[in-house]
Amino acid sequence: MPTPSPDLIVRARGLKRVYKSRKALIEAVRGIDIDVRRGEIVGFLGPNGAGKTTTLKMLCTLLEPTGGEAQVAGCDLLTDPEGVRRRIGYVSQSGGTLGDALAGNEVVDHARLYGIPKRTAIERGKALLAALDLEGIWDRKCNALSGGQRRRLDIVMGLIHEPELVFLDEPSTGLDPQSRANLWDHIRKLRDDLGTTVFITTHYMDEADQLADRILIIDHGEIVATGTQEELKKRVSGDAVTLTLADAEKAEVAAGLLGELPGADAPIIEDAVVHLHVPDGGAALPAILRLLDRNAIEIAGVAVKRPTLDDVFLTLTGRSLRDEAA
């Protein structure tokens, strides 16, 4: 049994989950390795159905792995789930408060399930609510709160026992842009002020890009890439050129022609849209337009941009993440 490195707060090896449906076995997570260092904000990125939530639930003791092993916050996931539970916080995608319950009561009751005395729970709850700009909601019913407030209340509950590691499952889903930016600030503060390690799943590229120190990309139950944003973006050579053709049937021909350009990678076709990467997008554009014009391929739109995580995902999986996002 290897001793876990002291600065690794999560160390999973060959973690696997197979669901049994009527006749088939569905491999939701196919034996993945995950390392998270103390004090990191790690973004766990992937389209819906990639296995993000399944992985997260396994690491939080909410779902038994069907294979593999993991140490979470110094405790073995399989032999000491209670130790893991004491040390981690979990904020589910679907929230965790009952609409009819008063916010303050839910916070205190949750704290007491960790063995925290009532008085400490009230003090800590009020301080956390204040820190997340939720003063004055103590006596309000949870269903009277706005989406953003309720999401932050969920996070307060996940932090009430001062966990060293907190798992956030799609925390900004359904929030308006302002609430999202606000939530990101709070998550950053969590790490900067309290030193909490944050493991956050998302299917939003910008969320992972802005928030995380490091990103794990999961697709079809497998980790397809890990690294910092910069490391991942370097995998995409050059600038992204996106061409929308007037006629989808000509996409194959166009892709064939464009792939011949000096330094270009293999173009990816999505209906009438052709994606490719070239070393210098701005300089290559006139040549691209002339080439297509000569071959009587009409262009409806064109865009050139610096590589984003979305391009990374596209390069790795051949699909665009945005289209998968619900």
Next chain:
Amino acid sequence: MRFLSDTYVVFLRALRLSLTNPTWMFISIMQPILYLTLFGPLLLEVAKTPGFPAGDAWQVFVPGLLVQLGIFGTAFVGFGIIAEWRSGVIDRMLVTPASRWALIGGRVLHDTLLVIVQGLILLGAAYVMGLRVPWSVVVVGLFVVGLLGAAFSALSYAAALSLKSENAFAPLVNMFALPILLLSGILLPMSLAPFWLRIVSDANPIKHVVEGLRAVFRGEIASPETAIGVVVALGFLLLGAWLGVRVFKAQTK
């Protein structure tokens, strides 16, 4: 004791949620009273027919109502846990180190307390209508109501949490409720039934709880019927506790 304090926290949370719902409280108090006032007078007439068991009409009718209260006062609590599961409360509690027994135990305790209070109201109303029994009978009666309430509350949570759908849970409860009600002699004693129906009803364990409680209300507390009734009720409680904890633990499997 972590288990006890966790149970207490879950119990108190459930109680607070019930107390903030006055409509629901009103309905649960009114129900036994409605049965007594709208169905009791009919029974006084039926009690004159031959074949009606010993004891006055109230001594026959009230034990039946108590059993009915124990079962149907808690059989529908599963709807609440589906709502809690859907809003993420169950997962949120499962991720704490709290004992799995406490997570269901606290809820069952709350439901049990409520049916005992309802039972007390029922007995109070029955006293007003003319029931006269000693205090020992009241205590045993409420004890049996509590046993049944705890058992069926646990069974209801187990069924609801494994189905996770109101649309599947409602027909399931109805499927069990109607035969249990009709074949237990809760409303009319089975001594009035034709032979074949009496045989069929013997297979219904709840019938024996009703018979046992009727014996208690006749003043025969130390009778074999009473013992059988209490043992059957205890059996349901054990089954409910076992299934309930099993289902709670299966949530993370």
